[in-house]
Amino acid sequence: MPKRNNFLVYFLIFLFLSLVVFTASKIGLLKPVDSLAKGILSPFQSLTYGVYSKITDFGSDSKLQVLRAQNTELTQKLINQNKLADDNKALRDQFQIENPKSTNLVEAQVIGAPGFLPGISAPETLVLDRGENDGIKVGQAVIYEDNLVGKVVKTSAFLSNVMLVTNVASSLTVKTLSTQALGVAKGQGGGGIIMDDVVLSDTLQKQDTVLTKGDVVDTNGIGVPPDLIVGEVTSISKFPSDLFQKASVNSKLDFGKLSKVFVIVNN
Amino acid sequence: MKFLAVLLLSIALILEASITTIPFVLLILLVFMAASRANWLFILAFVFGILLDLMGFKTLGISSTFFIIVLFLILLYQSKFEIATGVFILAVSFLSSFGYLFLLGYHQNLFLQAALSSIIGLIMFKLVLRVNIKG
Numbered sequence: 001m002p003k004r005n006n007f008l009v010y011f012l013i014f015l016f017l018s019l020v021v022f023t024a025s026k027i028g029l030l031k032p033v034d035s036l037a038k039g040i041l042s043p044f045q046s047l048t049y050g051v052y053s054k055i056t057d058f059g060s061d062s063k064l065q066v067l068r069a070q071n072t073e074l075t076q077k078l079i080n081q082n083k084l085a086d087d088n089k090a091l092r093d094q095f096q097i098e099n100p101k102s103t104n105l106v107e108a109q110v111i112g113a114p115g116f117l118p119g120i121s122a123p124e125t126l127v128l129d130r131g132e133n134d135g136i137k138v139g140q141a142v143i144y145e146d147n148l149v150g151k152v153v154k155t156s157a158f159l160s161n162v163m164l165v166t167n168v169a170s171s172l173t174v175k176t177l178s179t180q181a182l183g184v185a186k187g188q189g190g191g192g193i194i195m196d197d198v199v200l201s202d203t204l205q206k207q208d209t210v211l212t213k214g215d216v217v218d219t220n221g222i223g224v225p226p227d228l229i230v231g232e233v234t235s236i237s238k239f240p241s242d243l244f245q246k247a248s249v250n251s252k253l254d255f256g257k258l259s260k261v262f263v264i265v266n267n
Numbered sequence: 268m269k270f271l272a273v274l275l276l277s278i279a280l281i282l283e284a285s286i287t288t289i290p291f292v293l294l295i296l297l298v299f300m301a302a303s304r305a306n307w308l309f310i311l312a313f314v315f316g317i318l319l320d321l322m323g324f325k326t327l328g329i330s331s332t333f334f335i336i337v338l339f340l341i342l343l344y345q346s347k348f349e350i351a352t353g354v355f356i357l358a359v360s361f362l363s364s365f366g367y368l369f370l371l372g373y374h375q376n377l378f379l380q381a382a383l384s385s386i387i388g389l390i391m392f393k394l395v396l397r398v399n400i401k402g
Contacts, residue, residue: 022328048285189375
């Protein structure tokens with residue numbers, strides 16, 4: 001029979017300390033310490049994620065990667081072509097076209113992407129090596145080659161946390177490229193996205209590209225700009241008895257293998 | 268024993284902050300508590316909980332509070348159950364992982380994650396016991 005010890009004292013002391021830290025953190029008293037400590041600890045995170053990325057890249061098919069890159073490039077060309085066609089039509093109709101404002105992007109390295117099983121299950125969030133000191137703010141969109149990665153949800157002085165577009169808490173208005181069907185892209189977790197709330201009168205097509213419709217974007221770049229690629233429609237669920245139809249959307253990005261992304265800080 | 272615990276917790280901390288949501292820090296703490304019943308584990312639970320919150324963008328203190336309560340419950344049950352057994356570790360790992368992942372909002376495949384965590388906990392417990400006996 002093992003000897004009993006006075007663990008109650010230890011429990012009470014450290015529970016009290018934890019609760020003090022928790023309360024101070026909730027109020028915001030620990031923000032400077034929090035930011036400083038995150039800055040000190042981030043190189044370890046960065047190193048681990050870098051090593052992990054190298055290991056997972058080692059076994060990946062290079063041909064598949066080339067095809068993926070080509071696919072992304074072709075989709076972008078198709079979007080640009082559609083935009084040009086729209087512009088021409090608008091010019092013909094003598095509408096004034098406002099030039100798109102230049103976009104400021106901040107390059108950021110991914111230093112953490114926690115997923116349940118590394119390399120198998122998709123991550124839900126990303127940790128970036130850029131923070132408030134680099135102009136990063138909560139609500140800004142994060143992209144990679146015109147593909148939407150997610151939104152910044154938390155920031156510290158040196159780091160920021162991004163909620164991926166596939167996260168269950170993620171929701172944004174979208175449209176399809178060829179049919180202009182409107183809907184809401186909801187993250188399903190585990191790498192899945194559903195385009196929901198599409199009225200039955202709109203047309204959804206398989207392999208159609210899903211783009212952001214655009215939220216309110218202020219001068220700090222807060223919000224999601226229009227025409228960023230969310231993914232591609234892979235299957236459609238439409239029943240006449242339902243009010244809305246929905247589609248499964250697959251992002252063109254492999255979020256688990258992203259090492260560099262861009263944050264839109266000014267629009 | 269202390270050195271091994273700190274070493275494993277440091278590795279677990281980095282892994283949990285960078286690439287996985289499996290609660291390795293929690294599992295190591297409860298495995299060492301069941302094997303050694305040492306009070307210094309409360310200090311490690313506090314320190315590594317804070318570090319984990321810092322690196323994982325969580326509210327500071329949330330992990331350490333949870334870890335400390337779990338360790339306390341393990342010690343509280345030592346008079347009712349034999350805590351240094353595989354069955355106890357399996358059950359505690361499952362329940363605590365489930366609670367911890369739920370608390371942090373990892374609701375995707377929650378049962379599967381908790382089940383896998385309990386198996387990892389059991390394997391770690393067997394390894395720690397072996398090292399402990401040899402040491």
